[in-house]
Amino acid sequence: MSALRSILDRLGPHFSPEGRWARYAPLYEMVDTIFYTPAIATSSAPHVRDAVDMKRSMATVIIALLPVLLFGIFNTGYLAGPERGVVWQIQTGLGAVLPLVLVSYIVGGVWELLFAVIRRHEINEGFLVTGLLLPLTLPPDIPLWMVAAGISFGVVIGKEVTGGTGYNIFNPALVARAFIFFAYPSEMSGDAVWSLADEMTRATPLAVASSLQGADGVHLIEQAGYSLQQLFIGMVPGSVGGTSKAAILLGALVLLVTRIANWRIMAGGLLGLVLAAAGANLMAPSFDNPVLYLTPLHHLLTGGFAFGLVFMATDPVSASQTDRGRWIYGMMIGALVVMIRVLNQAFVEGVMLAILLGNAFAAMIDYMVLRQNIAKRQRAYAKQ
């Protein structure tokens, strides 16, 4: 290992501000700190620092995403040939999902690098998460060039134009997905896109629930052969990472136990979903809309809500950043998901839009919380 160290040490001076490759310093910093913990020492108080850093934090998110990714690979293969053996299914799944992930990482990574060099900032580990999140929200069958176009849009417009990581208003992976969704709707909706093999096509549970006016959405799902247990395990059509609530639950546990994701957002999201769905259930008998019948549990187990809430709504940058704000933000997303699903039956999946709307309001929610804090302080002062 010391050989690598000595190579890096020999190259290092060229990337220093006086070196001939000074422009590419972010690249060197990236490679150098991937292999070795940085040599920086504290220069002022506090003289000691916690072992946590951005790499560790983001690596934890990747670990939380692994169950979802692995299950997604299996499920993609399984849906393509339920009768074939597990080995074939995994091979097929890998063959479909890995290219998505690689294209997302490589194309997005090039943009990230380009902006880091031009704008002279470090390469941010947050991209590792964005680059993995996008493929997990896509149908497995999507053409690779669309992934490339999507991640480019997400990284450049969703993140870099507003100042890069930490300054983005919207979750870049969601921006990328929204771009693909609106630019190439035929590849992102309908029943055919969710399976690799066309003859295996099956409608997603959410599409089933909204398929017949005047019916009960819960019945429709049951008739289509989707039991709650199946929905929980996730061997059903859907986006690569979004189907298995069991895998998502594992990821959620990792995020919550490590406190990387804020539990208030998740709790708020669930609460908002339950309240809105209960409200919808009350209204169901008076309308023809089948989605109104869906119980909170059905809402939770179908579609991408669980995935979005756990991995995308909790993005600390684009979410609200105050504790009280996080509750409001989460509840808003939970309620919006139900509302969009009910009102917009053409594109019954509402999570993406709900979270993007939540992102848009996050800053305003924080502003309100901030003013409250200020007003409270002033009242406390007046009393003294």
Added chain:
Amino acid sequence: MGVITIRKGHDLALAGVPEKRLENLSRPLEVDLFPSDFRGLKPRMLVREGDRVEAGSPVFFDKRFPDVMFTAPASGMITSVIRGERRVLERITIDVDHRERFREFTRHNMDWIASLGPSVIRDELLSSGLWPVIRQRPFSVIADPGKPPKAVFVPAMPTAPFAPDILLQLEGREEEFAAGLRALARMTGTPVHVVIHADNRSPLFSGLGSVELHRFRGPHPAGNVGIHIHHIAPIRHREDRVWYVLPQDVARIGGLFLSGRLPVEKVIAVGGEPLRERHYLKVRHGVRLQDILKGNVPEGPARIISGDVLAGTGRAPGDPLGFYDEVVSVIPEKQERDFMGWLLPGFRKYSVTRLFPSGYRGMKSASLTTSMNGSRRVMIPFGNIESVLPMDILPTWLIKMILARDIDEMEKLGIYECDPEDFALCSFVDASKMEISEIIREGLEYIEKNG
């Protein structure tokens, strides 16, 4: 009286905790005065090289408040006055006499103190050089003798890493401590708030008639005076002054009135992994760190800090102990680069977060070095910062407003209640390795000049 319980914070389990074993450090041959120990001071010399001083006689004063004298902690000859760039006074060295002479002040007995006039007490503190032990918030500067405070705080429950035990600090000085509190209460005519730990049952604090006793409980920074002020008498605005004095300095004030001499010693704790001897020492004010560490040289490369690791200042061995510091911490200066460190499980990594296995087992003695443990990144609000700040302050926004130099918003968000030391743990836990304490310091300096 109720107990105020602090939940947010963290007690740093730093290896090399000082044993509770008090030893006397022999009289140093030389002592130094460091005007930079005092924030915002504009010193003007009163003596020259070659002059002789007694313990307690003035050496320099503050141009802004000419009454505030800074006096010699030992009798002897001024051997050098060192000035730096633009003739800024950097260091004054006194060669200590074998037989010391003390400047004599008026002696009082305990009962007289309560009947002394406030201005008598004030003048005695000013001329003896004890006035600078009284600091004021906002800004943590030496108290302005012309502007009375709304309250005086004595934080008597140190929670900083290695901070000396409060009872050992005051052992044998109980009467002086009581006298000092009495003098402070008499001088200011405002409530004197003494804050002790909820479990502190020492009779030392039970019979103090003239003060308001508060009890706090919780992890560091529960013992910081800024936290006490925040919970008891928050600072409303710039002119809303609170004074604070460390317990040992209260005892020095009492000692001055009772003995008629300037008390020149304090109890400090010396600790850290690279040291063999980790103990309490009774030392002279102005003593050099190398004298404190005599025969106890750190093993391997190490950083010597005057103060605790969270808020102290790194100093050279030849520099003196800081005027307000009661701890000398030594930590390894290690810059080993771990291969793929971010990917390893990290069983021995020290972290407040739950991102390392060590975070779940409770860290007993993880070794912390001067390593930054990561590289600087943009601010990502994971919530680490908030989890160690027990104040109703929104740190993320305050930091942003400071960086934007928006005075109006800084004031609204409560910057006058803040002090860098209360944010030290925020810097410690931040995943993006921002210098949050330094940012708070910058904000306070900016608002002090331009506000």
